[in-house]
Amino acid sequence: MRFDLSSWTAVQPGSDAETYLPSTPETVLWGRLPCADDEPVLSVASGAVVTVDTLSHEGLLPDQGQDPLAFFAREGVPPQLVLEDAVRIAAERVHDEADGPHVVTGPIAVRGARPGDLLRIDVLELEPRVPYGVVSNRHGRGALPGEYPEGPDAVSVFAAVEERDDGWAGVLPRRAGSDAVARFPLAPFLGIMGVAVAGRARPHSVPPGAHGGNIDVKLLVEGTALLLPVQVDDALAYVGDPHFAQGDGEVALTAMEASLRATLRFSVVPRSQALEAYGVVTGPLVVTPEYLVPTGLSEDLDEAVQHAVRAAIELLHARFGMDRSNALAYLSAATDFDISQVVDLVKGVHAKIRIADFDA
Template sequence: MSHHILKATKDTVHLGGFSHLLTPSLTVESNDTIAVETYTGFYVYDKAPAAFLTPELIDICQNLPAERKIAQGPHLLTGPIYVNNAEPGDVLEVELIEIYPSLPVGFNAIRSGWGALRQKFTQPALRFIDLDLENKIAEFPQHSGIKIPLKPFFGILGVATPEENRSSIPPGNYGGNIDNRELQVGAKIYLPIFVTGALFSIGDGHSAQGDGEVNVTAIETSMNGTIKLKLRKDLQLQIPIAETPTDIITMGFGNTLDEALEKAVENMIYFLEMFVNLSPEDAYVLCSLAVNFRISQAVNSPQKGVHGMLSKSILPQLIKI
């Protein structure tokens, strides 16, 4: 097991999407750990205060090579990371060991035509929000006395697929723009692998977000962290599954929240069949009795997200994924 440091530079990040044609930024072995740096704000850096900017971010925004601009998504992603011996059909286990904002300011943006109330809030608006990193809070609105706890996570954790130019906006069975605020330090996510090497990318740091992310963005934040990548040839999954120290999480994505909910329920039933040995009908009943289904995000066109949370405490024995 080795430890790596992956800095975010114009040669190690990519913009707007995923592609299996990208040159890997790093090659690792299974069980290696990586200290990873991510940046956000490619399209707003020219409006940002000094505290939001670093020489590296400015260099990325001004000099990112054309071949690392993949699609029309707004996200800067660090990677891809090539995992030796990873093949289609395997599973990549991503353990989140550390996550922390690297700068004392983030931003929130309302975008025209996006959001849960896009027909009501039609004008774009950009706000930079100070982060009190010592006390781990953000006051918003400023001087209001409303203090939001910082609970940082990466909105995007995903692998490449055979598509050459996949947008970073919609989530899917490859992970991607999941925007699930439960995936904080101590969580793991298990991603199906679709191409040789997995080609994992990470980014879209959020310092705080409510379930639903209703105005399109959270407190978007340049974020650093430490992750562990483990190749799982003993698992076969067609959809991402995650776990925290307290819960098992299944996810569903669809063009509507109804479709996303159906998928999240189906995926929890699948988990209960595979790992808890329940019949499909008993699993369906248990979902109604004990699983909490929540809106991950309602705004990432065309795929909205719902996740189901099953408390590990109700299970008769420790589940080992």
């Protein structure tokens, strides 16, 4: 089917924000994450607000032709709704098939950050740059490798954005070529937010780790924050993998991948304050208005759950003074442990600890 996109305008590169970081061939990595040896593309003070144009990799990849104009034209997208920065990166950068798919913008030096501190990234605003996205199943991956894709080729399903009275919705055809659709609410977030790792080797962009990276925690919408243990001086933060919507698990392989203009605040939490507020944080920690959300990561899903439980126990012990046995009992009675994703080589689990339970 063809979606009517005529009323939309793309958010092309360029912004009057006080601090703005575009995605250009000079400011992105494609399929790798920054390491200590990388030079920052931007340097800011702690507490700075930065507007970043992030790019989805869909339509840029070699198995899709590495030509966004042609790829999206097949779905009825006019040239003015294809992002100019996506076209430029696809034309000027070479993608190594051994690397991940993600276009990662950065690194951003946050001056004064040191190992032992936490970097806090507050998500202030996420603006869709285009009125469409793509959900892909490729490379024999996803939750059902060997079963899907059903043929030898990658499957990329085009989904449009529809504006409704109760907010934006994604619209996806029920069958190829069908006018019947499924509609689902959008909740944009960045799948990748992270800090550089120590050493001289750039990590692959797919597996997440203590540095954050491709954590794919869908709770990281506007009004939330991500805390990460700093690995190198000045943190060298980065963002990417923008999503319009994702179900927990991300079972096809990708979410509804689509480019976002992200406005973020980068703040250093000194080690002493971090220990008092959160204890020893060894991996990504999400903070929302309702929840504290420690995470667990492992190639084995059972082990990821165990890591998340241990992180939650230590957080409750440090922040609320719970003894560890009572913390485990509380978690069993009151906390959901959700699967973030099962498709990024290293699987993710996150625990939603209700802050209101400790108000009394």
